Amino acid sequence: MLDANLKTQLKAYLEKLQRPIELVAAVDDGEKSAEMSALLSDIVSLSDKITLVEHRGSDVRTPSFAIRAPGQDIDLRFAGLPMGHEFTSLVLALLQVGGHPSKLGVEVIEQIKGLEGPYRFETYFSLSCQNCPDVVQALNLMAVLNPNISHVAIDGALFQDEVEQRQIMSVPTIFLNGEHFGQGRMGVEEIVARLDTGAAKREAARLSAKPAFDVLVVGGGPAGAAAAIYAARKGIRTGVAAERFGGQVLDTMAIENFISVPETEGPKLAAALEQHVREYEVDIMNLQRAEALVPATAEGGLHEVRFASGATLKAKTVVVATGARWRQMNVPGEEQYRNKGVAYCPHCDGPLFKGKRVAVIGGGNSGVEAAIDLAGIVKHVTLLEFDSKLRADEVLQRKLRSLPNVRVITSAQTTEVTGDGSRVNGLVYTDRVGGDSHRIELEGVFVQIGLLPNTEWLKGAVALSPRGEIEVDAHGRTSVPGVFAAGDATTVPYKQIVIAMGEGSKAALAAFDHLIRTSAPAQAEAQAA
Incomplete structure (x- = not known):
């Protein structure tokens, strides 16, 4: 089932297992069951810490398999073959059930462990969906950390009867305790925030208490990531507030025109962008959707950005890089049948x-x-x-x-x-x-x-074009001193990843230049005194 190269890579990962794990499979005489058995047998052959048990005639989805750890109360299952984009989800599930720690922050881990439940999650995915792994991996990890949480990831293409019965026409689709929970990409923090209703309020209060940034980047796509890196390299206090890091890139499958990289996929590039930003002293604040910009009332004052969460952040300069979203047709029936065809x-x-x-x-x-x-x-x-x-x-x-x-x-x-x-x-x-x-x-x-710029929240604050794009000059400056913009949300032509990165870098450099020029008089006066 797995080629030699993939086996070599997987064997290296499985050496990180800290405790035995057991694969418990439900199979029948079908072709997909045979494929799943071959996959699981390959996995077992790569580690002496993994065993396989197969049984027939079960009332669970067939073919499917659970990943268990003896002595641990973990309820995690894949229904179907987690190949394609979901192979990474399988590898992570094996490691996490096997005791290998996740990279999730301590605060979030404790928040997950504190959820009382019971929470029985079902996620329908497709093997070609680049958005699905985020949800599958998040819920798998939550099931590993908390015995009150269970999760089964279901290949919708394989279980068409369920898809028809539940009228699922978009993935990922998530059910909680038999009821519809949500659709689309979600990460751990977003799911936990929906379960722990007080989390958003606590986080908003924590963010609002932060001191002012020198540069606050709003948006975490290619333009925002580039702006954050260029600002941080100047040694100034830099923050990034994003609804989801990666932006529109997360919804892009094949990328074949990113210079020097012949071919990659959107989620991989988005992960690389975030990893690169985290190598610098950048304060990354996810799940923050901007709702209003309040420009400084005087030169050298602080700009405010208000978010849907209730948080307010202040900064000496702001780089807006909120990108764009899919444009809708705006015809009768489109919204009514969204995710229903x-x-x-x-x-x-x-x-x-x-x-x-x-x-x-x-x-x-x-x-x-x-x-x-x-x-x-x-x-x-x-x-x-x-x-x-x-x-x-x-x-x-x-x-x-x-x-x-x-x-x-x-x-x-x-x-x-x-x-x-x-x-x-x-x-x-x-x-x-x-x-x-x-x-x-x-x-x-x-x-x-095509795309529609995410700029509704800026109306009345900065100058926008008739198409809703932020008007910028050659330096990325907007109509408001100290507020800059870059990427697909601006009037810069040709909405491309490489162009957005260049524009983000330029906007950060322009913001740094603005900081130098506006702080110089104050510094001179202080020295003269």
Whole structure:
């Protein structure tokens, strides 16, 4: 099941096991059970601390397996084969059940251990979903740390009957004690905050008590990470407040144009960004969504940033790098059927539409790449583009044209997403040339029409363009002295990772220059006195 190279790597990891673990598998005569048995046998062969027990006729999901430690009350299970993006989740689960400590902060670990429960979590994932591992790994770790918490990670593509019954059309989808808990990427801190209702208030009070930063970066994507590193290297007090570190990069699958790195994936790059920032003395504050900027009332004063959590941070300079999010069509039915057939991540949710008919809205690189990927999973793809021609790179268009189960419709304006009340059953579009209206019967709609800047919280505080982008000059300066901006939230053209990193670095250097110039007169007066 595992190739020689992967076995060598896994064997090295398993040497870190501090106590015996037992794999308890539920199998039948099916092909997937055979594959799972082969995987587990490979794992057992790599460590004398691991044993395998297989049984049949169980009432648990088949194929599935639990990871247990004798003498420990741990309830953790995988239903299906955790390969693809979830292989890392499997490795971490083996290590953590085997006593290898996590890198989680002491305060969060104690908070998890203090949860009274019982909490019975179920997470539905897909092997191609780059957002799912965060949730799976978070809940697995919580199940290891607290006997009141159990977790089963379920491959939605393998257990289609459950997916249909529970009407799951987006992953990751989480159930707690049989009830819907949430969808989308979540980390340990976010999950714990939802279970421990007083945690957010305590954290907000702790953040608000922090002394003022020299540079406060708002946003943790490529621009924000670069700004934080460049500011910290100047030896000044630097903080980063981000709703989620990595930003839009976390939702990006293949990255093939990051110079000097021929190919990588968004979550890997995001993790590398955070790791690099943590090598400096940067105060990283996650799960903080900015709600308002209160500019300083006088030169040399402090700017305030207020967050949805209730926290308020102060700083001499601010670098705004809040990035952008997927743009919506804003047509009837889109919001009603969001996560019920309307999706924005083909890599995450595509496997849930196996054998079905879907549409992709948008003919740029993202839309065409989505159509290509989905064509290998679904029955048929219809790509609709508003313009008279596709705007994707020619190499992608050639690949798209070679696929037999893809239809391209240009000059098409989507006007409505239709459904039966619980899920999507079609869409309506208008032919922009002839004016006729057409309906397409399908089960899924993947929206890929560009980005919308995350700047609503800045209205009235800094100058914004008609498109909502922050207006900046060549130095990243906004209309407010001491407030800078970088990345996809600004008017800088071409929304690319490498450009955002450069702009973030430039904004931090400009902020440092501003600090020098505004503090110099005060220092001169102090010396003269």
